[in-house]
Amino acid sequence: MAFEGKYNIKSPAVKRLMREACELKEPTEEYWAHPLDDNLFEWHFTVQGPPATDFEGGVYHGRILLPTEYPMKPPNIILLTPNGRFETNKKICLSISGHHPETWQPSWSIRTALLALIAFMPTPGNGTIGSLDYTPEERQMLARKSQSWECSSCGRIIEQLSTVSKPPTQEESTLISQIALKGEEQSIEKKETEEIVSTAEEESREVTCDEIETPESIRQRVTISRPASSSTTANEVQPQRATMSSSEGYRNLVIWILVVAIAFLVYRRLYLI
Known part of the structure; x- marks a missing residue:
């Protein structure tokens, strides 16, 4: 050399x-x-x-x-x-x-x-x-x-x-x-790290838009039809209607609270993270 x-x-x-x-x-x-x-x-x-x-x-x-x-x-x-x-x-x-x-x-x-x-x-x-x-x-x-x-x-x-x-x-x-x-x-160590990251990503997966129920589907699911009996008198029907109206108003309030909460989660998922 x-x-x-x-x-x-x-x-x-x-x-x-x-x-x-x-x-x-x-x-x-x-x-x-x-x-x-x-x-x-x-x-x-x-x-x-x-x-x-x-x-x-x-x-x-x-x-x-x-x-x-x-x-x-x-x-x-x-x-x-x-x-x-x-x-x-x-x-x-x-x-x-x-x-x-x-x-x-x-x-x-x-x-x-x-x-x-x-x-x-x-x-x-x-x-x-x-x-x-x-x-x-x-x-x-x-x-x-x-x-x-x-x-x-x-x-x-x-x-x-x-x-x-x-x-x-x-x-x-x-x-x-x-x-x-x-x-x-x-x-x-590299293999274990990859497995931990994969598991964490799977566990942190939040609800997607496809999995969120629409307000219409919620209404259809929770709305309860309660037909009046044919033998009910006019005096009995009036209080029942008032009670049903109050119940439906409460249900609607709960439904809209759920809709707003779900919309907030979707907005947070798409735009804030």
Whole structure:
């Protein structure tokens, strides 16, 4: 690599990436990563599928896009090999990726991101951005097919890994488990928040105009017909009429109070909220 003439080697990002490129120069059994010859801020990587999972035996290739503010800002990770866990050619939503800059720590590195990616593969997608929930059979089939996958820039990806094993240290394992847990918690919290909002909207739904009874329907429902008996005398009919008139006046008053109240609620619903 001869990036000295192309980049400002005094830049913190350039110094950091050149140091990481030297540290990751030798491939391992778990991963391989290298910057492109003409772009220090774009890396290609290959990771081995985690053993004892649906991805065992799989070899997965992808891109890492690093911001010029790295390591103060996180990278974006894109997988190119079909795998059944992450969408291809789409930025993955992880707590160590550009989707969550608030959780990124400058002490993390490309190696940390690769190890965390391997650890994330067997975890549930839970609907996060770029996640897939293929069946175990489909993932195992894709793992077998991945062994013959080739990158137009890097060639056959299975040849990039070596037989040298360099598993995570105890400190890295603890850190990665915390990263994975945080990522899953964020997904669960987001899902619970959406459910709470949906329930609140349903419970706060008020009566619509279609559900409001009209004054005419109210009159038809409450009006009571009380025909006079044929044997009623003229003296008896007169007090009955007076009583009925008083009752009807009371009913009408109640009806109009209800109509005004309903109209006020409709006006408030449509214009004041």
